[in-house]
Amino acid sequence: MTESQEKKISDTRNKERQAKFKNLSDIDIKRLYTPDDIKDFNYNQDLGDPGRYPFTRGVYPSMYRGQLWTMRQFAGLGTAEHTNERFKFLIAHGQTGLSVAFSLHTIYGYEATDPHSLGEIGKEGVAIDTLRDMEILFDGIDLSTISTSMTINGPAAILLAMYIVVAEKQGHAPSELRGTIQNDVLKEYMAQKSWIFPPEPSMRLIIDTIEYCYKEVPQWYTISISGYHIREAGSTAVQELAFTLANGFAYIEAAIERGLDVDDFAQRLSFFFNSHNNFFEEICKYRTSRRIWAKRLKNKYGAKNPSSMRLRFHTQTAGVSLTAQEPENNIARVTLQALAAVLGGTQSLHTNSFDEALCLPTEKAAKIALRTQQIIAHESGVCDTVDPLAGSYYVEWLTNKMEQEVENYFDKIDELGGVIPAIRANFFQKEIANASYKYQQEIENNERIIVGVNKYKQEDSCSTEILKLDDTIAEEQVKKLNDIKNLRNDKKLASKLENLKRAAEGTENLMPYILDVVREYASIGEIITILKQIFDVYREDSIF
Amino acid sequence: MSKQKIIKVLVCKPGLDGHDRGAKVIARALRDAGMEVIYTGLHQTPDDIVNTIIQEDPDAVMLSFLSGAHNTLCPVIMEKLKDQGIDDVLMGVGGIIPEEDKITLEKLGYKGFQGPGTELKEVVEFVRNNLKR
Numbered sequence: 182m183t184e185s186q187e188k189k190i191s192d193t194r195n196k197e198r199q200a201k202f203k204n205l206s207d208i209d210i211k212r213l214y215t216p217d218d219i220k221d222f223n224y225n226q227d228l229g230d231p232g233r234y235p236f237t238r239g240v241y242p243s244m245y246r247g248q249l250w251t252m253r254q255f256a257g258l259g260t261a262e263h264t265n266e267r268f269k270f271l272i273a274h275g276q277t278g279l280s281v282a283f284s285l286h287t288i289y290g291y292e293a294t295d296p297h298s299l300g301e302i303g304k305e306g307v308a309i310d311t312l313r314d315m316e317i318l319f320d321g322i323d324l325s326t327i328s329t330s331m332t333i334n335g336p337a338a339i340l341l342a343m344y345i346v347v348a349e350k351q352g353h354a355p356s357e358l359r360g361t362i363q364n365d366v367l368k369e370y371m372a373q374k375s376w377i378f379p380p381e382p383s384m385r386l387i388i389d390t391i392e393y394c395y396k397e398v399p400q401w402y403t404i405s406i407s408g409y410h411i412r413e414a415g416s417t418a419v420q421e422l423a424f425t426l427a428n429g430f431a432y433i434e435a436a437i438e439r440g441l442d443v444d445d446f447a448q449r450l451s452f453f454f455n456s457h458n459n460f461f462e463e464i465c466k467y468r469t470s471r472r473i474w475a476k477r478l479k480n481k482y483g484a485k486n487p488s489s490m491r492l493r494f495h496t497q498t499a500g501v502s503l504t505a506q507e508p509e510n511n512i513a514r515v516t517l518q519a520l521a522a523v524l525g526g527t528q529s530l531h532t533n534s535f536d537e538a539l540c541l542p543t544e545k546a547a548k549i550a551l552r553t554q555q556i557i558a559h560e561s562g563v564c565d566t567v568d569p570l571a572g573s574y575y576v577e578w579l580t581n582k583m584e585q586e587v588e589n590y591f592d593k594i595d596e597l598g599g600v601i602p603a604i605r606a607n608f609f610q611k612e613i614a615n616a617s618y619k620y621q622q623e624i625e626n627n628e629r630i631i632v633g634v635n636k637y638k639q640e641d642s643c644s645t646e647i648l649k650l651d652d653t654i655a656e657e658q659v660k661k662l663n664d665i666k667n668l669r670n671d672k673k674l675a676s677k678l679e680n681l682k683r684a685a686e687g688t689e690n691l692m693p694y695i696l697d698v699v700r701e702y703a704s705i706g707e708i709i710t711i712l713k714q715i716f717d718v719y720r721e722d723s724i725f
Numbered sequence: 726m727s728k729q730k731i732i733k734v735l736v737c738k739p740g741l742d743g744h745d746r747g748a749k750v751i752a753r754a755l756r757d758a759g760m761e762v763i764y765t766g767l768h769q770t771p772d773d774i775v776n777t778i779i780q781e782d783p784d785a786v787m788l789s790f791l792s793g794a795h796n797t798l799c800p801v802i803m804e805k806l807k808d809q810g811i812d813d814v815l816m817g818v819g820g821i822i823p824e825e826d827k828i829t830l831e832k833l834g835y836k837g838f839q840g841p842g843t844e845l846k847e848v849v850e851f852v853r854n855n856l857k858r
Contacts, residue, residue, distance in 0.1 A: 285792060289741050296770050297768065298741075299770070299798065300795075304793040304794060305793070373743055374767055413744075415750075539821065540823060541793075617750055621750050621845065634842045
């Protein structure tokens, strides 16, 4: 064989399928990683044993050998009666934690009768207008034994107040209650868009809940600092991580400014991340997040209690990655995403149903989603040892690389004057819009392959059973709201609302005032209307 | 000198749904295809939308729904347009629209129904080929 022939064969063998290999954060991935890529690697400094600072390998020493993650599936639709039935069904089947999805009109603080509520009542979650609905939602459920996660932001303080009052009526003190409110307004301006007030008064309400819970509801997680929605809106993994952690630090700083000690509240903050398609990128994202949080809490904010430095998180698989084409393929996608979350050390997990690009999950699809988690937990063997990927040249290199890129974003945010000024400058919104447009173009140019969408495509591939909702929900909700309004003590309510308004004009903690109006069955819409008079509303620039 | 008319499109997010990723990507794709695009932003009521249509006089309106509110809001919007005597605007709907709802919406005069996985060029072609004026 001539030299040129040999060269030709060797070139063919070395030829790669693509000119470049990039992950979803646009980071170039090399063919091979070797000890040279992690030359300065120091086990104790960079990783530490699980349960030890900087917690890269996990927040607890035994992780899933001790306790599996909580399988917490998000549920809520229709009226409080419908969702109460669903909750009881879930509890009867062994679920120990509830996760409430609220109706869009509840999320925005409109009454069911408001023109903005048209067509939205009970469609994406349970419809709540007053304390009466919350009493029905948790009827027959002992709030001292269950933990409840509520995905609510703008009106989070009001829903928390309602929960506390329902528990009081069951004979339970606030100190017995366990649960989470999402209460993360900063990511609303960036991504999820269910804002109500401008950033400053919204931050005040959040710090009010932190301060109140520290004293009265010490087992409550006061914010679930969420990257999930940032990612769903189109960010990269690095952006998800950077923006979410920046928000976390903004809450820490605001609470310290209020006069709280970091060790009094930091351990009651939790996180919520997305799990998307690129397997190793997601795993490294979780590992990086723990290390950055621990380091900053210790070095910048002076935390002394290791519990304040532990970043605990919930994960949901990426809704946006689900395809309407050949929906059953989503079962495989969700499995990989869930596995990444588990290998990344998540504390709880929601797996999406395969039909969610088409409708709310049918019962069959929801069951497969839960079974996926159970199969990973009990059949795969990945829970037998903690952080099995540690020490991999690629994983440790990528963990370091992501940390570096996140730090670069922190510098940019600092240059803009912090998170809130950067929101006002549309910095995050533009970053996310650009990333999502780029992602879509890469799919259209076949630079990214989505099976069944831009490769191995088939016609007529969308058919699956669809869940339909009852059309009478809105009418029922309006009737319930009107009924309760006829039963209230209007005079007492008006004076309590007036007290709330005056308190909002000042600087006092609003939680006690909100509890007072909630007890008189004020609607969320009425409370928000009063607060809007003082706080104003947020208006977004319609950039794209 | 004759100049080809620039197509004017209004991209709308009706209702309270905040899922604006698709609407924004589509707005950008239409703009990149040479159209004049106005994006309403979020939380538009039927009255907001009809008022914007009167003010802006677009050739096409693209409504994006992911919350399931289309069955309630689409008939109201079309009714209000009729009241105003507006019948020469292409009314497109996209997002998550179940098959049987498409039939109902089509009868009302809506078109398109681009769902997840639709290519952007398909949306651009849809607007170009279905204009009513």
